[in-house]
Every structure is written in structure tokens, then in C-alpha cells.
Amino acid sequence: MDTPFVPPTAFAVPGRISVSSRSASVWQQALITQIRRETPAASTFRLKVPDWQGHLPGQHLMLRLTAPDGYVAQRHYSLASAPDDSGEIELTLDHAPGGEVSGHLHTVAQVGDLVEVRGPLSGFFAWPGDRPALLLGAGSGVVPLMSMIRHHRRAGLTVPLRLIVSARTRADLIYADEYGDETTAVLTRAEGRLHAGHLAPYLGAGQPEGGWEAYVCGSNGFAEHASRLLVDGGQPVDRIRIERFG
């Protein structure tokens, strides 16, 4: 048919993968097989999803809870686990005070309970492991980025991968024991917030050949701040992907 219309504008960020509409449209029962505390405010929920079609690091799903009278609440959560063939996936949730869905999962849900999920969704924030990636995350925004790091390790990839993760204190740092040389942690209560100096070693002369694909994830405030720092540091806007948790 006609060639697709490409707007005459700058900064275009292409999607990374095309998404299966089948897996995106079907709700599936997911069995909670494990609940692990990560920090005082965050826990990881391991789910057995019999018909999980696989995912790429960076993708998210939608989780749904249903009350006896049919009332439903649904929220998006990033996949924390690397793609594997275990038939199980992991999510890591912050306990939002007063939060309807995260509150239920943190205070009521137990191993053996069923919830419903659909996904994986959205190919935009996915990282197939093909290009050098510079990851910036804050709080639970590190969840999809950790999936990328786990994938990188599991698959033995050599493509450059760097993570800068921001948390208030070390106790608030999700997955603290799992980070390696690829990670710089910025503990904001002690050091103040992420600044240009944290990015400087990786931008300009510090870039890998062909430059980085940058992935930014967290609250909107963090996403605005971190993406500005990247742009000011010379990272092209069309090589910055942002996932905002709201």
C-alpha cells in the first residue's frame, strides 16, 4: 500500500519490537509461588503463568484483581525477571501507602493465591540485548532495568551495559546485593540527587562505538530530571526511551 507517513519532525524514537496482539489481549490466571522482601517498602512476587509466551527485558504486563461483587482494579507492572523458560515470571512492587493494588499484594496476598495478568505489553521500552544500553532508574523504576541486567548475564552478552540507579538510602535500594561492576548507585539522602557528574564518564568520549541507547525509568519527576541530564550531556533525544510510572 502507500508508504507510511513519517512526520517531518525531529527526535523520532522508534519502537523496538512488534508485539503479539494475542498475548496482549488475553487475561491469564497467575499463581503466586513466592513472595520475597527486597526492601522495607518493596517485595518481589513470583508468578507461575502457565501460558506465558515469553517477554523481552523492559516489557510490562497488566495485573488485575477482582472483588466478589465484580469490581476490578488493574495496574501496570514491569517484568523484573529475565526471559527464561521456567514458566514463571517476577514482578517487584513498591508498597504505595494507601495503594489499592500494591497494598493488597503487600498486605493480603499469600503464596498460593491467584491473580490475573495479561501481557507482555508494549515493545517500546524493550531491550533485545542488541545495542549498548545506558540505564537510569530510580526507586522501583529499576525493575525493568534489572530485567535487562539479568538477561545480559544469563545470555552472556558482551554488548556494553551500564546502570545508574538512584535510591534514598542503601536500605531503599532494590536488588542491592545483585549489582556488579556495571552499576553506580546514587544514594540521594547522603549525596544529593543524580547530577551531570554521574553521567559524564559515559557520555562524550566515554561512549561505546555507535553510542548508547538510553533507558530512563521511574517517577515522572525522575524521568524529567534524568532525561534532561542526558540531553544536556549530548545524548541524542531519539536515542532516549522513557518509562514513567505515573
Place this chain on the structure above:
Amino acid sequence: MTNTTSEPSLTSQPAAAPEPATASAPTRGFTGRARAADRDPRLPPGQYDARDGWPVLSAEVTPRLTAADWTFRVDGLVARPRTWTWDEAHALPASEYRGDIHCVTSWSKFGVRFGGVSLDAFLAEVGPSATATHVVAYSHTGYTANLPLADVTGGRAWIVWEYDGEPLAPEHGGPARLIVPHLYFWKSAKWIAGLRLLDHDEPGFWEQNGYHHRGDPWREERYAGD
């Protein structure tokens, strides 16, 4: 933006036929904050009331775009393609949207007030061709969203620059954005740069990334296949 052909397509699969809707199974111990009985009738299924909150959900960097740099173009299948500057757009008859908005990530916001100009006023000046059936809305960032022409005409879509009487904040699409409030809000392109009228439907950014082509919140058209 639409250049996905140069990208690896690792999980590319042909679109499958829609699955039958799956009924929700009750979740042990979940009662829900909002009881179904006192659920606000303005709330579409699967949505919650964000009240004073207004989450920001754009995939790209918020552009540094000033009113002086902003332009809005309508072209494609029209008699007289045209580009408006900020001042020219403001010279059109002012129009307001008061009502609700709904985001696919599950929040809705009631009783918002956007000030700008009805899209009908822009379209009247360019003269859409009888063959035009769809539009691609695109932003100054390169973001795109597809819409049937019928969804943006007849007083159902606006170009807006004010929120609640104040200039629209950059992270919410300021200086100007499209709003199509009867569809999920990803259709309401921020930092709107133009509309191209077409005689066919052409998926935009999120539609290529797995989202539904139309996005009616009352029918829960969230993802492709819904």
C-alpha cells in the same frame, strides 16, 4: 518515528483473531477501595479516579518548545493545506472542553477544563477531501497517533493551550496539544505539530507497539485484539 523496519523484529507475529472476553475470577481477600455500588458512573470499566493527580505518561523527552516555535499544520487529503503560527491559531474562535479524560494506564480525571480551538475550525479552513477517512496526528517530537476522521470532527477534538485557565505545562504537552477526550488519552498527542488526512488507517506510535487502533475507554479497547 514510524521507521520500525530497520529495527529487529524479534517477536513479530501475525495479528491473531480477538480472543473471547475472559471473565474476571474473584481474588482471595480483595475487596477493592471503591465499591461497585457507589462507583462513579463517569468511570469507564477498569479505570480509577485519579482525583487531584495527573500522571504524566509520555515515552519521549519533554521537548523545549516555546509558543514562538510552535506551529500547527493540516495537510494530506485537503483542498488548501495550511500551517498556523501561535498567533494565527489564537485568532480562530476560542472553544473549551469541560469533561473527563481517561488514560489507558487505568486512571481517569473528572471535570477537567481545557481552553483552545475546536479542530473543526482548523479543518474548515483546509477543506477535507471527500476521500479522507483517517488522520495521523503527529507531534513536534515525532510521536504519531492514528484516528478516524469522524473521531476528530463534529466538536469532538480540540487543539488546546490552556488547562484550568493556565498555560498548559510542558510535560502535559504545552505549549499546545491535541485532545480527543472520548478516546484513551494516548490519542491526544502532546506538542501537536500537525494532522495529515489519509484515505486509509495508518497505525501510530503506540498502535505499532501493541495498542488498540481506536481506543474507546467505554469498550476497553486497550490493546490490539481487545
